[in-house]
Amino acid sequence: MSPILFELLVRSIWETILMTAASGLISLVFGLPLGLALVATDRGGIAESLWVNRALGAVINGFRSVPFIILLVALIPVTRLIVGTSIGTWAAIVPLSIAATPYYARIAEVSLREVDHGLIEAARAMGGNRWTIIREVLVPEALPGIVAGFTVTLVTLIGASAMAGAIGAGGLGDLAIRYGYQRFETSVMIAVVIVLIILVCGIQWAGDRLVARLDRRA
Amino acid sequence: MNQHLSAAADAVPIGTSNVPDDVVRLVELKRRFGQTAALDGVSLTVRKGEILGIIGRSGAGKSTLIRCLNGLERPDSGQVFIEGREISRLGERELQPLRRRIGMIFQHFNLLSAKTVEDNVALPLKIEGRPRAERLAPAAELLKLVGLSEKAKAYPASLSGGQKQRVGIARALAARPALLLSDEATSALDPETTRSILALLKDINRQLGLTILLITHEMEVIRSIADRVAIIDAGRIVEEGPVWSVFADPKSAITRSLLGGIRPQLPAEISSRLTRTEGGEAILRIDVAGEAARGPLLSDLAEAVPGLFRLVHGGIDHVQQQPVGTLFLAVPGSDANHLARVIAFLKAREARVEVLGHVANSV
Numbered sequence: 001m002s003p004i005l006f007e008l009l010v011r012s013i014w015e016t017i018l019m020t021a022a023s024g025l026i027s028l029v030f031g032l033p034l035g036l037a038l039v040a041t042d043r044g045g046i047a048e049s050l051w052v053n054r055a056l057g058a059v060i061n062g063f064r065s066v067p068f069i070i071l072l073v074a075l076i077p078v079t080r081l082i083v084g085t086s087i088g089t090w091a092a093i094v095p096l097s098i099a100a101t102p103y104y105a106r107i108a109e110v111s112l113r114e115v116d117h118g119l120i121e122a123a124r125a126m127g128g129n130r131w132t133i134i135r136e137v138l139v140p141e142a143l144p145g146i147v148a149g150f151t152v153t154l155v156t157l158i159g160a161s162a163m164a165g166a167i168g169a170g171g172l173g174d175l176a177i178r179y180g181y182q183r184f185e186t187s188v189m190i191a192v193v194i195v196l197i198i199l200v201c202g203i204q205w206a207g208d209r210l211v212a213r214l215d216r217r218a
Numbered sequence: 219m220n221q222h223l224s225a226a227a228d229a230v231p232i233g234t235s236n237v238p239d240d241v242v243r244l245v246e247l248k249r250r251f252g253q254t255a256a257l258d259g260v261s262l263t264v265r266k267g268e269i270l271g272i273i274g275r276s277g278a279g280k281s282t283l284i285r286c287l288n289g290l291e292r293p294d295s296g297q298v299f300i301e302g303r304e305i306s307r308l309g310e311r312e313l314q315p316l317r318r319r320i321g322m323i324f325q326h327f328n329l330l331s332a333k334t335v336e337d338n339v340a341l342p343l344k345i346e347g348r349p350r351a352e353r354l355a356p357a358a359e360l361l362k363l364v365g366l367s368e369k370a371k372a373y374p375a376s377l378s379g380g381q382k383q384r385v386g387i388a389r390a391l392a393a394r395p396a397l398l399l400s401d402e403a404t405s406a407l408d409p410e411t412t413r414s415i416l417a418l419l420k421d422i423n424r425q426l427g428l429t430i431l432l433i434t435h436e437m438e439v440i441r442s443i444a445d446r447v448a449i450i451d452a453g454r455i456v457e458e459g460p461v462w463s464v465f466a467d468p469k470s471a472i473t474r475s476l477l478g479g480i481r482p483q484l485p486a487e488i489s490s491r492l493t494r495t496e497g498g499e500a501i502l503r504i505d506v507a508g509e510a511a512r513g514p515l516l517s518d519l520a521e522a523v524p525g526l527f528r529l530v531h532g533g534i535d536h537v538q539q540q541p542v543g544t545l546f547l548a549v550p551g552s553d554a555n556h557l558a559r560v561i562a563f564l565k566a567r568e569a570r571v572e573v574l575g576h577v578a579n580s581v
Binding site: 125126136216 | 290311344375389
């Protein structure tokens with residue numbers, strides 16, 4: 001592999017990490033509260049409101065049912081509004097975040113829903129308010145699942161970021177298509193695949209380790 | 219005879235004065251779930267410092283009842299007074315400070331798995347808004363009270379069921395409640411652990427003067443620690459009174475059935491042979507309690523009414539330091555006069571006597 005290609009590879013790795021990390025963080029910040037809202041507003045929840053629940057669910061399902069490549073293009077005006085441009089790594093972070101947030105909200109929802117209702121009742125019996133229940137019961141008890149779900153989201157984002165090359169965002173997927181595939185640089189293709197495997201394994205390993213440390217249930 | 223017993227019951231003061239200091243007063247509480255009435259007009263008081271046990275089969279309305287006391291459940295109608303204050307119409311926000319006056323322990327403990335034992339115990343204090351330093355000292359004290367000081371830094375998953383319930387009790391006491399609600403707290407525990415948890419609750423009741431309301435489906439729990447018992451069936455309190463007097467003289471069929479497990483019953487091989495045909499031997503059931511059970515009842519009987527009788531089954535039990543006995547006697551039935559004299563003698567001694575039937579051959 002030539003030094004130029006190697007430099008390109010390093011830059012692409014950085015771009016992929018940047019896109020994954022930034023959109024991952026944003027999906028965590030917005031997705032977890034959304035997941036909480038889904039659980040809290042559902043029947044028997046701590047802030048039951050079926051209308052809100054259905055509306056939230058419909059919006060989330062709407063975003064989740066659009067294929068990412070279409071979302072990427074459809075969101076161009078939004079991206080331009082937020083980032084100022086619709087091209088480049090930062091521009092890709094907008095659609096990536098918008099796709100990952102409802103995805104992560106659903107994953108967080110599943111973990112939060114599994115928290116034993118008896119624990120919520122115990123917190124209520126102690127005189128706790130909704131905020132207490134969220135802070136002391138729901139989130140800490142669901143934390144292993146919340147972290148494991150975040151790991152899954154990050155891995156999914158690495159895959160999705162490969163498509164962001166379509167709007168000039170760069171990244172490993174873009175490199176593999178333009179050099180590895182279109183210019184027959186087999187060494188680039190192999191290098192990209194190896195880097196991706198290492199990235200995915202690394203994230204999964206770190207996530208699993210963290211879950212094991214957090215999980216006090218067994 | 220029933221009048222004698224209930225008069226005796228009234229004469230024994232159990233943790234109460236003429237003017238009862240009620241921690242809880244329920245007035246005509248009703249709650250329906252669809253077609254079924256979980257509570258169908260429950261009126262009840264819990265006096266300061268007593269342990270009131272509410273017993274019933276599953277589905278009798280016990281859980282709904284106990285949840286009405288801290289507003290986890292709302293009655294459709296009726297009133298709930300906690301320390302004189304009506305709470306059944308309060309909003310969630312107004313209920314929160316009130317719930318801190320009421321501790322609760324649960325069948326499945328409901329400890330937070332992500333928190334250490336001491337943080338679980340300190341949680342009610344955190345909810346009160348106390349800083350960490352002011353939480354851990356009382357938590358440590360409570361863990362000492364329940365005998366789990368060395369487990370302060372452990373996580374609940376590493377504890378046994380009995381230890382988990384001890385943590386649950388310590389947590390329920392953290393906010394210095396005026397009332398402790400126990401929702402089937404020993405139902406998930408083995409008999410030995412159950413005894414130790416009940417002993418702990420009794421200790422706390424005595425040491426701290428804490429009022430306890432417990433619900434259970436096990437008469438053994440009532441017998442071990444309750445001062446008074448209320449029997450609930452189909453959403454209604456069917457019977458209520460000091461434990462020993464209810465044990466001695468159960469009025470309702472449901473109470474008798476709940477007592478069946480721990481009171482002497484005529485052995486099946488005898489009851490299956492009972493007939494109405496006189497002759498052979500008559501089988502008598504004798505219930506005796508209080509003073510009447512302290513005396514030498516059977517030897518006096520033998521002296522006063524010469525003739526044969528045999529003790530077939532039964533014994534004297536002690537409930538709340540009161541003797542409560544059930545004896546099954548076999549008396550030769552050929553001489554109706556003899557049988558009548560036995561019965562008359564026993565009734566004169568304030569025993570309740572019932573001729574269950576006759577068996578052809580001696581048993």
